[in-house]
Amino acid sequence: xxxxxxxxxxHAIVVGDIDEAxxxxxxxxxxxIDPLTITEKGLIPAMAIVSEKYDKxxxxxxxxxxxxxxxxxAFNILKTKxxxxxxxxGKVLIGVVEGDVHDIGKNLVKIVLEANxxxxxxxxxxxxxxxxxxxxxxxxxxxxxxxxxxxxxxxSMRRTLEGLVEEGLRDKVKVAVGGxxxxxxxxxxxxxxxxxxxxxxxxxxxxxxxxx
Amino acid sequence: xxxxxxxxxxLEDEMAHMLCRDKDIGKVTFVxxxxxxxxxxALRALMGDRLTxxxxxxxxxxxPALYLEVLTAMLRVxxxxxxxxxxxxxxxxxxxxxxxxxxxxxxxxLCGNVLLNIEEELSDLRCPIVMPRNEDGSTxxxxxxxxxxxxxxxxxxxxxxxxxxxxxPGWLKHWDTLLVKELHCKxxxxxxxxxxxxxxxxxxxVDTGIGDIGTLRAGTKNFADIFGFxxxxxxGTLNILERAFDQAKNLxxxxxxxxxxxxxxxx
Numbered sequence: 140x141x142x143x144x145x146x147x148x149x150h151a152i153v154v155g156d157i158d159e160a161x162x163x164x165x166x167x168x169x170x171x172i173d174p175l176t177i178t179e180k181g182l183i184p185a186m187a188i189v190s191e192k193y194d195k196x197x198x199x200x201x202x203x204x205x206x207x208x209x210x211x212x213a214f215n216i217l218k219t220k221x222x223x224x225x226x227x228x229g230k231v232l233i234g235v236v237e238g239d240v241h242d243i244g245k246n247l248v249k250i251v252l253e254a255n256x257x258x259x260x261x262x263x264x265x266x267x268x269x270x271x272x273x274x275x276x277x278x279x280x281x282x283x284x285x286x287x288x289x290x291x292x293x294x295s296m297r298r299t300l301e302g303l304v305e306e307g308l309r310d311k312v313k314v315a316v317g318g319x320x321x322x323x324x325x326x327x328x329x330x331x332x333x334x335x336x337x338x339x340x341x342x343x344x345x346x347x348x349x350x351x
Numbered sequence: 352x353x354x355x356x357x358x359x360x361x362l363e364d365e366m367a368h369m370l371c372r373d374k375d376i377g378k379v380t381f382v383x384x385x386x387x388x389x390x391x392x393a394l395r396a397l398m399g400d401r402l403t404x405x406x407x408x409x410x411x412x413x414x415p416a417l418y419l420e421v422l423t424a425m426l427r428v429x430x431x432x433x434x435x436x437x438x439x440x441x442x443x444x445x446x447x448x449x450x451x452x453x454x455x456x457x458x459x460x461l462c463g464n465v466l467l468n469i470e471e472e473l474s475d476l477r478c479p480i481v482m483p484r485n486e487d488g489s490t491x492x493x494x495x496x497x498x499x500x501x502x503x504x505x506x507x508x509x510x511x512x513x514x515x516x517x518x519x520p521g522w523l524k525h526w527d528t529l530l531v532k533e534l535h536c537k538x539x540x541x542x543x544x545x546x547x548x549x550x551x552x553x554x555x556x557v558d559t560g561i562g563d564i565g566t567l568r569a570g571t572k573n574f575a576d577i578f579g580f581x582x583x584x585x586x587g588t589l590n591i592l593e594r595a596f597d598q599a600k601n602l603x604x605x606x607x608x609x610x611x612x613x614x615x616x617x618x
Contacts, residue, residue, distance in 0.1 A: 242549070243549075292506070
């Protein structure tokens with residue numbers, strides 16, 4: 140019965156059935172299944188399939204968005220019963236830079252990080268540089284992850300890095316940048332630590348950094 | 352002398368305007384294509400027999416009696432939904448056009464940085480490339496920044512309202528192609544849902560002064576009504592495109608002087 144439930148939950152997320160994902164997460168908890176087990180077996184494999192479908196051009200932005208919504212519908216229900224350490228595997232401050240509302244990439248990174256035990260503070264989209272700097276100072280995250288889809292708003296990333304240096308915060312946080320127009324070249328130019336092409340890259344890097 | 356012009360379908364009205372109003376241009380030769388068919392019709396009405404349509408770039412024969420003519424090709428608007436397709440399409444067509452041109456204007460910007468290194472990658476072409484640029488010399492980001500008058504103008508607008516959808520005549524004409532077909536939404540309701548998730552709120556009509564303002568306003572209102580956005584207008588400009596054409600002409604003048612000098616030395 141449990142395995143069938145995991146299968147159905149994975150399917151609900153892959154096809155973007157938000158209500159069904161929520162129903163199955165609730166059902167899993169009602170059957171006293173550990174929420175971490177539900178996440179590992181019912182949610183993470185689904186997002187891996189979604190990601191693969193996107194890479195193969197079977198899925199596009201709307202389908203990714205629907206699956207993300209279904210994931211969070213289930214995950215937010217499970218989170219209420221999860222016993223997660225306050226910092227998890229690491230604390231991540233994540234957001235889209237000022238002037239940009241395109242947050243699907245950021246949300247996908249957040250999904251895989253949260254599903255893998257990282258605690259994410261989601262700053263949302265169109266976030267002013269000062270807000271990132273203030274939050275880095277206050278919450279002392281291990282990672283700051285910045286995203287943008289548009290070239291004009293890329294400079295906000297550079298200014299955030301400059302701000303971290305000016306505020307004496309640069310050596311206190313690892314910084315990753317990502318989004319359609321971003322590249323390793325740009326990452327190096329602005330003095331960030333990591334550029335990720337996708338959510339899997341971001342997770343792999345964060346995991347390797349916390350192991351150091 | 353021949354200016355090659357490779358441009359995106361989304362800029363068809365702006366480019367038609369540039370080609371018609373430039374008194375130096377003696378003739379425009381358009382390479383026939385599906386994305387170019389409306390431009391061809393518009394240019395035919397405006398330019399009469401100064402417009403020639405050819406099936407293939409190989410058919411182009413420059414007119415030695417003319418000081419300046421333009422050989423133009425247009426690529427479909429949806430290319431930019433896929434990075435590899437856009438880069439491949441622009442690179443391939445630029446190579447073809449360059450064979451018949453003395454200078455080549457690329458009517459594209461960085462387009463999400465897909466074309467960031469395009470000039471370097473096409474440095475082996477037989478003619479120089481001109482791209483639309485900001486005043487500081489940096490390559491323009493995209494078609495929206497182009498008609499707004501530069502990157503800073505774009506930033507000023509998104510700082511006022513980050514959830515802004517910019518419309519020009521081209522974007523209004525092609526929005527269904529871009530938002531439904533190319534984005535792989537199953538219908539307009541799905542586009543609405545995506546817009547809502549992305550928190551788009553405003554449609555900003557960019558008026559560069561070309562075309563009929565009433566038609567532009569009506570199209571903007573229709574778009575805003577469908578998606579529930581509020582409308583604002585801003586003045587755009589074709590200054591950046593004009594600078595690109597001027598730069599191309601300056602390069603041609605230099606080439607002509609250089610060719611003349613070589614001929615004198617050879618005598």
